[in-house]
Amino acid sequence: xxxxxxxxxxxxxxxxxxxxxxxxxxGYHVILAHFNNGSSSYSSNSKLMADRLIERxxxxxxxxxxxxxxxxxxxxxxxxxxxxSPQYLAKLYPNLYYYQVICxxxxxxxxxxxxxxxxELGINYIAEGARKSQAFAIEQPSMLKRYQNLLNxxxxxLITPLLELESDITRDVLLMIRxxxxxxxxxxxxxxxxxxxxxxxxxxxxxxxxxxxLILDTTRKLIKESEHIPIDNRGKMF
Numbered sequence: 203x204x205x206x207x208x209x210x211x212x213x214x215x216x217x218x219x220x221x222x223x224x225x226x227x228x229g230y231h232v233i234l235a236h237f238n239n240g241s242s243s244y245s246s247n248s249k250l251m252a253d254r255l256i257e258r259x260x261x262x263x264x265x266x267x268x269x270x271x272x273x274x275x276x277x278x279x280x281x282x283x284x285x286x287s288p289q290y291l292a293k294l295y296p297n298l299y300y301y302q303v304i305c306x307x308x309x310x311x312x313x314x315x316x317x318x319x320x321x322e323l324g325i326n327y328i329a330e331g332a333r334k335s336q337a338f339a340i341e342q343p344s345m346l347k348r349y350q351n352l353l354n355x356x357x358x359x360l361i362t363p364l365l366e367l368e369s370d371i372t373r374d375v376l377l378m379i380r381x382x383x384x385x386x387x388x389x390x391x392x393x394x395x396x397x398x399x400x401x402x403x404x405x406x407x408x409x410x411x412x413x414x415x416l417i418l419d420t421t422r423k424l425i426k427e428s429e430h431i432p433i434d435n436r437g438k439m440f
Contacts (some may be wrong), residue, residue, distance in 0.1 A: 217331030
Protein backbone atom coordinates (compact mmCIF):
# COMPACT_ATOMS: atom_id res chain seq x y z
CA UNK A 203 0.00 0.00 0.00
CA UNK A 204 1.76 3.15 -1.18
CA UNK A 205 -0.55 5.77 0.45
CA UNK A 206 0.64 8.38 -2.06
CA UNK A 207 -1.74 11.14 -3.06
CA UNK A 208 -3.33 11.12 -6.51
CA UNK A 209 -5.50 13.89 -7.92
CA UNK A 210 -8.41 12.54 -9.98
CA UNK A 211 -10.00 14.68 -12.69
CA UNK A 212 -13.49 13.98 -11.41
CA UNK A 213 -16.43 14.57 -13.72
CA UNK A 214 -18.83 12.86 -11.36
CA UNK A 215 -19.60 10.33 -14.08
CA UNK A 216 -19.22 6.57 -14.00
CA UNK A 217 -15.74 6.41 -15.52
CA UNK A 218 -14.22 8.85 -13.05
CA UNK A 219 -16.00 7.11 -10.18
CA UNK A 220 -14.58 3.70 -11.15
CA UNK A 221 -11.16 5.28 -11.62
CA UNK A 222 -11.29 6.59 -8.05
CA UNK A 223 -12.37 3.17 -6.74
CA UNK A 224 -9.48 1.39 -8.40
CA UNK A 225 -6.93 3.88 -7.13
CA UNK A 226 -8.18 3.67 -3.54
CA UNK A 227 -7.95 -0.11 -3.74
CA UNK A 228 -4.38 0.17 -5.03
CA GLY A 229 -3.48 2.10 -1.88
CA TYR A 230 -3.51 5.69 -3.09
CA HIS A 231 -5.00 8.51 -1.07
CA VAL A 232 -7.46 9.84 -3.62
CA ILE A 233 -8.29 13.52 -3.97
CA LEU A 234 -11.20 14.31 -6.27
CA ALA A 235 -11.29 17.60 -8.15
CA HIS A 236 -14.11 18.70 -10.42
CA PHE A 237 -13.58 21.46 -13.00
CA ASN A 238 -16.01 23.94 -14.52
CA ASN A 239 -15.11 25.92 -17.64
CA GLY A 240 -18.12 28.19 -17.33
CA SER A 241 -20.23 26.05 -19.67
CA SER A 242 -21.16 23.26 -17.27
CA SER A 243 -24.47 22.88 -15.52
CA TYR A 244 -25.13 21.25 -12.15
CA SER A 245 -21.46 21.15 -11.15
CA SER A 246 -22.58 20.87 -7.54
CA ASN A 247 -23.73 17.32 -8.36
CA SER A 248 -20.07 16.30 -8.43
CA LYS A 249 -20.05 16.67 -4.64
CA LEU A 250 -22.99 14.27 -4.36
CA MET A 251 -21.15 11.67 -6.42
CA ALA A 252 -17.97 12.19 -4.40
CA ASP A 253 -19.93 11.64 -1.19
CA ARG A 254 -20.93 8.18 -2.43
CA LEU A 255 -17.28 7.23 -2.73
CA ILE A 256 -16.33 8.77 0.61
CA GLU A 257 -19.13 6.87 2.32
CA ARG A 258 -17.98 3.63 0.64
CA UNK A 259 -14.24 3.91 1.33
CA UNK A 260 -13.90 6.38 4.19
CA UNK A 261 -12.71 9.97 4.37
CA UNK A 262 -9.28 8.79 5.44
CA UNK A 263 -8.81 7.27 1.96
CA UNK A 264 -10.70 9.61 -0.33
CA UNK A 265 -11.67 13.26 -0.19
CA UNK A 266 -13.34 15.89 -2.35
CA UNK A 267 -11.08 18.86 -3.02
CA UNK A 268 -13.83 20.90 -4.62
CA UNK A 269 -14.56 22.65 -7.90
CA UNK A 270 -11.84 24.46 -9.81
CA UNK A 271 -13.04 27.21 -12.13
CA UNK A 272 -11.10 26.85 -15.39
CA UNK A 273 -12.96 29.66 -17.15
CA UNK A 274 -9.87 31.82 -17.70
CA UNK A 275 -7.73 29.01 -19.06
CA UNK A 276 -10.49 27.74 -21.33
CA UNK A 277 -11.12 31.25 -22.64
CA UNK A 278 -7.43 31.82 -23.34
CA UNK A 279 -7.04 28.53 -25.22
CA UNK A 280 -10.31 28.93 -27.08
CA UNK A 281 -9.26 32.38 -28.32
CA UNK A 282 -6.38 30.78 -30.21
CA UNK A 283 -8.77 29.40 -32.82
CA UNK A 284 -11.93 31.46 -32.39
CA UNK A 285 -10.26 34.50 -33.96
CA UNK A 286 -9.01 32.55 -37.00
CA SER A 287 -11.04 32.08 -40.14
CA PRO A 288 -12.46 28.66 -41.08
CA GLN A 289 -10.48 28.86 -44.31
CA TYR A 290 -7.21 29.32 -42.43
CA LEU A 291 -7.89 26.40 -40.10
CA ALA A 292 -9.14 24.17 -42.93
CA LYS A 293 -5.96 24.75 -44.88
CA LEU A 294 -3.72 23.68 -41.98
CA TYR A 295 -6.01 21.09 -40.36
CA PRO A 296 -8.45 19.82 -43.01
CA ASN A 297 -9.59 16.90 -40.88
CA LEU A 298 -10.12 18.79 -37.62
CA TYR A 299 -13.58 18.79 -36.09
CA TYR A 300 -14.72 21.78 -34.05
CA TYR A 301 -16.18 19.63 -31.27
CA GLN A 302 -12.86 17.85 -30.84
CA VAL A 303 -11.17 21.24 -30.39
CA ILE A 304 -13.71 22.20 -27.72
CA CYS A 305 -12.94 19.01 -25.78
CA UNK A 306 -9.21 19.48 -26.33
CA UNK A 307 -9.11 23.02 -24.96
CA UNK A 308 -11.42 22.17 -22.06
CA UNK A 309 -9.38 19.14 -21.01
CA UNK A 310 -6.12 21.06 -21.35
CA UNK A 311 -7.54 23.80 -19.11
CA UNK A 312 -8.29 21.08 -16.54
CA UNK A 313 -4.69 19.92 -16.65
CA UNK A 314 -3.44 23.46 -16.09
CA UNK A 315 -5.55 23.82 -12.96
CA UNK A 316 -4.73 20.27 -11.82
CA UNK A 317 -1.02 21.07 -12.03
CA UNK A 318 -1.64 24.10 -9.80
CA UNK A 319 -3.37 21.92 -7.21
CA UNK A 320 -0.59 19.31 -7.34
CA UNK A 321 2.06 21.95 -6.84
CA GLU A 322 0.25 23.42 -3.83
CA LEU A 323 -0.59 20.09 -2.18
CA GLY A 324 2.60 18.21 -3.08
CA ILE A 325 0.88 15.62 -5.28
CA ASN A 326 2.91 13.63 -7.81
CA TYR A 327 0.10 11.82 -9.62
CA ILE A 328 -2.86 12.87 -11.73
CA ALA A 329 -5.45 10.34 -12.88
CA GLU A 330 -8.39 10.44 -15.25
CA GLY A 331 -11.00 8.00 -16.53
CA ALA A 332 -9.91 8.06 -20.18
CA ARG A 333 -11.05 5.08 -22.27
CA LYS A 334 -9.84 4.42 -25.81
CA SER A 335 -13.24 2.93 -26.63
CA GLN A 336 -14.89 6.32 -26.13
CA ALA A 337 -13.05 7.36 -29.33
CA PHE A 338 -12.57 11.02 -28.41
CA ALA A 339 -9.16 12.38 -29.40
CA ILE A 340 -8.37 13.47 -25.83
CA GLU A 341 -8.72 9.85 -24.65
CA GLN A 342 -6.43 8.26 -27.24
CA PRO A 343 -2.83 7.23 -26.47
CA SER A 344 -1.38 9.85 -28.83
CA MET A 345 -3.02 12.68 -26.89
CA LEU A 346 -2.50 11.12 -23.47
CA LYS A 347 1.21 10.83 -24.30
CA ARG A 348 1.26 14.56 -24.92
CA TYR A 349 -0.38 15.25 -21.58
CA GLN A 350 2.14 12.96 -19.89
CA ASN A 351 4.96 14.86 -21.58
CA LEU A 352 3.51 18.09 -20.22
CA LEU A 353 3.19 16.63 -16.71
CA ASN A 354 6.78 15.36 -16.88
CA UNK A 355 7.89 18.99 -16.85
CA UNK A 356 6.40 19.27 -13.35
CA UNK A 357 7.42 15.80 -12.08
CA UNK A 358 3.87 14.50 -12.21
CA UNK A 359 2.84 11.08 -13.52
CA LEU A 360 -0.41 10.42 -15.37
CA ILE A 361 -2.48 7.33 -14.44
CA THR A 362 -5.29 6.01 -16.66
CA PRO A 363 -6.71 2.85 -15.02
CA LEU A 364 -9.58 2.43 -17.50
CA LEU A 365 -7.74 3.02 -20.75
CA GLU A 366 -8.34 -0.49 -22.12
CA LEU A 367 -11.87 -0.88 -20.77
CA GLU A 368 -14.19 -1.34 -23.74
CA SER A 369 -17.67 -2.09 -22.45
CA ASP A 370 -19.99 0.23 -20.54
CA ILE A 371 -21.65 -2.90 -19.18
CA THR A 372 -18.36 -4.13 -17.76
CA ARG A 373 -17.80 -0.74 -16.15
CA ASP A 374 -21.26 -0.84 -14.59
CA VAL A 375 -20.66 -4.35 -13.26
CA LEU A 376 -17.34 -3.29 -11.77
CA LEU A 377 -19.14 -0.51 -9.90
CA MET A 378 -21.97 -2.76 -8.75
CA ILE A 379 -19.65 -5.39 -7.29
CA ARG A 380 -18.23 -2.54 -5.25
CA UNK A 381 -21.79 -1.82 -4.07
CA UNK A 382 -21.92 1.47 -5.94
CA UNK A 383 -24.97 2.14 -8.09
CA UNK A 384 -24.16 2.81 -11.77
CA UNK A 385 -26.68 5.64 -11.78
CA UNK A 386 -25.32 9.15 -11.41
CA UNK A 387 -26.36 12.78 -11.39
CA UNK A 388 -23.44 13.76 -13.58
CA UNK A 389 -22.84 17.46 -14.27
CA UNK A 390 -23.55 18.33 -17.90
CA UNK A 391 -21.29 20.05 -20.41
CA UNK A 392 -23.31 22.43 -22.55
CA UNK A 393 -20.71 22.44 -25.35
CA UNK A 394 -19.95 18.73 -25.77
CA UNK A 395 -21.28 16.84 -28.78
CA UNK A 396 -21.60 13.02 -28.86
CA UNK A 397 -19.50 11.29 -31.49
CA UNK A 398 -21.36 9.48 -34.27
CA UNK A 399 -18.39 7.31 -35.25
CA UNK A 400 -14.74 6.82 -34.27
CA UNK A 401 -12.16 9.28 -35.52
CA UNK A 402 -10.09 8.33 -38.53
CA UNK A 403 -6.31 8.38 -38.21
CA UNK A 404 -6.25 11.59 -40.23
CA UNK A 405 -8.77 13.25 -37.92
CA UNK A 406 -6.83 12.19 -34.85
CA UNK A 407 -3.55 13.37 -36.36
CA UNK A 408 -4.96 16.82 -37.10
CA UNK A 409 -6.29 17.13 -33.55
CA UNK A 410 -2.92 16.32 -32.01
CA UNK A 411 -1.16 18.55 -34.55
CA UNK A 412 -3.46 21.39 -33.55
CA UNK A 413 -2.44 20.84 -29.92
CA UNK A 414 1.25 20.80 -30.84
CA UNK A 415 1.04 23.89 -33.05
CA LEU A 416 -1.35 26.17 -31.17
CA ILE A 417 -2.20 24.89 -27.71
CA LEU A 418 0.98 23.64 -26.05
CA ASP A 419 3.02 26.85 -25.99
CA THR A 420 0.14 28.89 -24.57
CA THR A 421 -0.53 26.12 -22.03
CA ARG A 422 3.02 26.41 -20.71
CA LYS A 423 2.70 30.18 -20.51
CA LEU A 424 -0.56 29.91 -18.56
CA ILE A 425 1.02 27.48 -16.09
CA LYS A 426 3.97 29.84 -15.64
CA GLU A 427 1.63 32.80 -15.16
CA SER A 428 -0.28 30.88 -12.48
CA GLU A 429 2.71 29.74 -10.40
CA HIS A 430 2.28 32.36 -7.68
CA ILE A 431 -1.49 32.78 -7.84
CA PRO A 432 -3.08 31.29 -4.71
CA ILE A 433 -5.83 28.80 -5.38
CA ASP A 434 -9.07 30.60 -4.60
CA ASN A 435 -11.05 28.71 -1.98
CA ARG A 436 -14.23 30.26 -3.32
CA GLY A 437 -13.71 28.15 -6.43
CA LYS A 438 -13.96 25.06 -4.25
CA MET A 439 -17.55 25.89 -3.35
CA PHE A 440 -17.70 23.34 -0.52
